[in-house]
Structure formats: C-alpha cells, structure tokens
Amino acid sequence: MLLRLTALLAVVLAAAACSSSSGSSAPASGQGPPTASTLPASGTVKLSDGKIYTVAAPGETLHLDNLTLHINKVGWNRHIDAPVTPPGTRTYAVFSVDVSNGTKTTQSIQATQIWLRNTLNHTYLASVAAKVPDPLIGQRIQPGQKVTGDLVFALPGHMQGGLLVYRFGDQPATATHVGIARYS
Numbered sequence: 001m002l003l004r005l006t007a008l009l010a011v012v013l014a015a016a017a018c019s020s021s022s023g024s025s026a027p028a029s030g031q032g033p034p035t036a037s038t039l040p041a042s043g044t045v046k047l048s049d050g051k052i053y054t055v056a057a058p059g060e061t062l063h064l065d066n067l068t069l070h071i072n073k074v075g076w077n078r079h080i081d082a083p084v085t086p087p088g089t090r091t092y093a094v095f096s097v098d099v100s101n102g103t104k105t106t107q108s109i110q111a112t113q114i115w116l117r118n119t120l121n122h123t124y125l126a127s128v129a130a131k132v133p134d135p136l137i138g139q140r141i142q143p144g145q146k147v148t149g150d151l152v153f154a155l156p157g158h159m160q161g162g163l164l165v166y167r168f169g170d171q172p173a174t175a176t177h178v179g180i181a182r183y184s
Helices: 002-016
Strands: 043-046 052-056 067-077 091-101 114-118 123-125 146-155 161-166 177-183
Touching (some): 067 161
Parallel strands (some): 052 177
Antiparallel strands (some): 067 091, 114 123
C-alpha cells in the first residue's frame, strides 16, 4: 500500500513539475515572475502549468518565502541500509542539506517535502528510514532555526537534476510555488 501511494505521489509530482533547461519571456502584465516555457538555470519563473518555480544554481541557497535549503554535499553509495529497496536500484544519492524555518511555528521535514527530480523530470522520494548518521526526514525545526541532515534517494544510477522543494505547509498536488535546488 505504501509503495502504491508513493508511486501515485510520484506520478502527480511528475505531472506538476514539467520542464527543465532555460528560456523565459516577459510577463504580459508586468507583475509577478516572468512566464516561461522551461525552467531557467536559476531565478524565478511561472510555467504554463500555473506554478511558480524558484531555481537555485548548484552551490547556491534556495530561498522560498518560509524556508531555505542549501545542498552541502552529494555522495553516491552502492549500498545503504534501508527498509525498502525499489526495483532497479543501483546506487543511492546521499545529500547533506541545511534547511531553515522561516515560519513562526515549529515545523517538521516531511517525506513528501523534498524530492529528487532529474533532468528528464522523473521524481524520486527520499528513503524515510535509511540508516544514515543524520536523517533529515522527521526532524523538527524551531522558528528561525536551521537544521543539517541527510536525505537518501534510491536510484537506478547517477543522475543530474535538483531537489524539488515544497514550502512548509504545502502539499505536492496543490502547491502554487515550489523550489528546485540544483546540484552538480
């Protein structure tokens, strides 16, 4: 059941997170971010799906209105002790990230809040119970504070892309502004 729910969420997210690469045009009204057909290397645009995307280039911090995310390091491991290994897994990406809470209440990092999204727009959920030194999923962050932790993604191979990030309080299917922190 959990695997089916995960697959369904991945399909919904993949449909919502349409393009990658670059290109934009000026907004017709002059207000809000420019409208684009594809994602820029960095910056904020509105795509034809109606969502606003803020993209941070590799090494830069992603800033959304109620959180920030910075990728400190990406490692690739052949094996991670995890309760579920999806079929086709050949490697694990381990991201060490900083997340800051810009809200006025304590927040928790949810399993569906940060996804890996490759350049072909395929999305991958983080492993909830992977055995790493500082798991990020489930960590609580006080208002104005920052936490550092690890996210683990089971993948079919090394891939380029970014971490697709939802604001605190947003759900993937209804979010109107999302972020992408690219990694190299």
